[in-house]
Amino acid sequence: MILHDLPVDAPTKLRKQVPAQKSGRARSAGDFSHIFENGFHNVGAHPPPEHLRSQHAAWEDALERARRLPLRLNDASVGAEAWRRSLREMPLLPVASLEEDLQYLLRARMVLTSLLHFYVHSLPPSSPSSPVKIPAPLAVPLLVVSHALDFPPVLAYADTEYYNYTWDSEVGDASEAARLPFRVLHTYSGTTDEAHFYTVALRIEGEGVQALRRMHEMLQLSSNAPGAPGSSDLPALLRGLAASIRNMDSILQTMRDGCEPPAFYNDVRPWFVGCTAEGSWVFEVDDTPETLEAVSGSEWVVRAEDGRCCAREMPGSSAAQSSIIQALDVFLGIEELTHERNFELERKNKEAAAAGNFLTRMRKYIPLAHRLFLESLREQAQGLREHLLGLKDGQEAIDAYNAAIAALRQFRTTHVRIATLYIVNQARHVADKKEVVTGEMRKEDKAKGTGGTDLVPFLKGIRDRTDQGTLDR
Numbered sequence: 001m002i003l004h005d006l007p008v009d010a011p012t013k014l015r016k017q018v019p020a021q022k023s024g025r026a027r028s029a030g031d032f033s034h035i036f037e038n039g040f041h042n043v044g045a046h047p048p049p050e051h052l053r054s055q056h057a058a059w060e061d062a063l064e065r066a067r068r069l070p071l072r073l074n075d076a077s078v079g080a081e082a083w084r085r086s087l088r089e090m091p092l093l094p095v096a097s098l099e100e101d102l103q104y105l106l107r108a109r110m111v112l113t114s115l116l117h118f119y120v121h122s123l124p125p126s127s128p129s130s131p132v133k134i135p136a137p138l139a140v141p142l143l144v145v146s147h148a149l150d151f152p153p154v155l156a157y158a159d160t161e162y163y164n165y166t167w168d169s170e171v172g173d174a175s176e177a178a179r180l181p182f183r184v185l186h187t188y189s190g191t192t193d194e195a196h197f198y199t200v201a202l203r204i205e206g207e208g209v210q211a212l213r214r215m216h217e218m219l220q221l222s223s224n225a226p227g228a229p230g231s232s233d234l235p236a237l238l239r240g241l242a243a244s245i246r247n248m249d250s251i252l253q254t255m256r257d258g259c260e261p262p263a264f265y266n267d268v269r270p271w272f273v274g275c276t277a278e279g280s281w282v283f284e285v286d287d288t289p290e291t292l293e294a295v296s297g298s299e300w301v302v303r304a305e306d307g308r309c310c311a312r313e314m315p316g317s318s319a320a321q322s323s324i325i326q327a328l329d330v331f332l333g334i335e336e337l338t339h340e341r342n343f344e345l346e347r348k349n350k351e352a353a354a355a356g357n358f359l360t361r362m363r364k365y366i367p368l369a370h371r372l373f374l375e376s377l378r379e380q381a382q383g384l385r386e387h388l389l390g391l392k393d394g395q396e397a398i399d400a401y402n403a404a405i406a407a408l409r410q411f412r413t414t415h416v417r418i419a420t421l422y423i424v425n426q427a428r429h430v431a432d433k434k435e436v437v438t439g440e441m442r443k444e445d446k447a448k449g450t451g452g453t454d455l456v457p458f459l460k461g462i463r464d465r466t467d468q469g470t471l472d473r
C-alpha cells in the first residue's frame with residue numbers, strides 16, 4: 001500500500017501505515033491526484049451509500065423515525081420521548097465489519113453524528129442544567145467509528161456536506177460527477193431552507209474541483225513531465241484559479257435564493273451546536289477492548305475520577321471546516337496571514353488565547369486525508385509568492401495572482417455580509433422581541449458562531465488579512 005492509493009478518509013487500518021510514508025516519494029503532490037481530480041467531496045468516484053447494510057439497519061431506522069416524527073428542538077412530546085427511549089434501548093451493534101469498507105464507515109459516521117445531534121438537541125432543557133448522558137448504544141459505536149476515522153465525536157462539516165449527498169443521475173466518470181447537481185440526503189428541520197444551505201456549500205466544493213485542477217497544473221509546471229504545462233502558462237492558470245474563486249463567490253451569493261435567515265437561525269443552526277461548557281455531554285460506555293482503545297486513544301474525551309467518560313468542549317459543524325477554502329489559503333501562501341493569531345482579541349478572551357488560532361484548530365475537524373493533503377500542498381506550493389516576485393517578466397503572473405487574492409477577499413466580504421444577515425441580525429431580532437416581552441434591557445450584541453467565535457471581528461480580521469497577501473513590486 002502506498003499513500004497514493006490511500007483513499008480520502010482512510011480508516012484506521014490504512015491510517016496506521018501513513019506515518020511510515022510521510023517522507024520521500026510518498027509526499028509528492030501526485031499522491032493526492034484523486035483529490036486534485038475529484039475534489040474533497042468525492043470519496044472515490046461516487047458519493048457514500050445512501051443506506052447502511054442490514055446489520056446496522058437499526059441506526060438507519062432510528063434516523064428515519066426521527067425525521068418522520070418530526071423530532072423538534074427541545075421536544076417534550078410523547079413521540080419525542082418514545083424516540084429517545086428507543087435509542088437508549090437499542091441493541092449495541094458491532095462496528096468491526098464497517099472498518100473493512102470506507103464507504104460504509106463514512107455513512108455510519110454521518111448517521112451516528114446525526115442521531116447524536118437529534119438526541120442532544122431534542123431534549124428539553126433541564127433545570128438545573130446537567131450533562132446530557134449519551135446512551136451506550138449510540139455513544140459506543142460513535143466513539144469507535146470516530147476514532148477509526150480520526151475525527152472528534154461531534155457533528156462536523158464533513159457529516160453535513162461531504163457524506164450527506166448523492167447524485168440523481170448515473171455518473172460516467174468523476175470529472176462529469178463534479179458538475180452534477182447535488183441532492184441532500186439528510187436535514188434536521190425537514191425544511192428546504194436547510195437543504196439549500198447544504199447545497200450552496202456543496203456547489204462551492206464542486207466549483208472547487210476546477211480550482212484544485214488549476215493548482216495541480218501549476219504544481220506540475222516545473223516537473224518537465226510529458227504533457228505538463230510550461231512556465232509561460234502560469235499567468236493563465238492563475239487567472240483560471242481566480243475565475244474559479246469568483247464563481248465560488250457567485251454561488252455563495254445564492255444563499256438568499258432558498259434559505260431564509262430566520263429559518264436558518266431558529267430552525268437549522270441550533271442543531272449544529274456541539275459540546276459546550278453550558279451543554280456538556282457524558283458518553284456512557286462499556287468496557288470492551290475496542291471501546292477502551294477508542295476512549296483511551298481519544299483526545300476528545302476524559303475519564304473523570306468517578307469513571308465517567310466526559311466529552312471535552314467541541315464546536316459543532318461550521319463551514320470553517322471546509323477543506324477547499326483552507327486549500328486556497330495554503331496554495332496562495334497566505335495561510336500564515338489568515339491563520340494568524342489575533343492577540344488583541346485574545347487579550348479580551350482568555351479561552352480563545354488558550355485554544356490558539358481558530359482556523360488551525362478547525363483542521364482537526366476535517367477528514368484525515370484532507371489534512372494530509374493540505375500538508376502536502378503546503379510543501380509543494382511553498383515559495384510561489386517569492387517565485388512570482390523573482391520572475392524576470394513576471395508582471396502578468398503577479399497581476400493574475402493578485403486577481404486570485406482579490407477574488408478570495410471578495411468571497412470573504414460576501415461571507416461577512418451573510419454571517420451578519422443570518423446570525424447577527426437574527427440574534428438582534430430575538431433580543432428585541434425579548435426586550436418587548438420582558439422589559440429586560442438588551443445586553444451588548446455579541447453574536448457567536450457555532451465555533452464560538454465573536455464572529456464579526458473574527459471574520460472581518462480574516463478578510464482583511466487576506467488582502468495583505470497582495471503582491472507588490
Ligand code: HEM
Binds near residue numbers: 197415422448453
Ligand atoms: C448562512 C450561511 C452561513 C453563515 C451564517 C456562516 C457563518 C459563519 C461563521 C459564524 C463563521 C465563524 C466560525 C464559527 O464560529 O463557526 C464562519 C466561518 C467560515 N465560513 Fe461560513 N457561514 C455560512 C456559509 C458558508 C459557506 C456556504 C461557506 C463555504 C463553504 C462558508 C465558509 C466559511 C469559512 C471558510 C469560514 C472560516 C473563516 C474564513 O476562512 O473566512 N460559510 N461562517
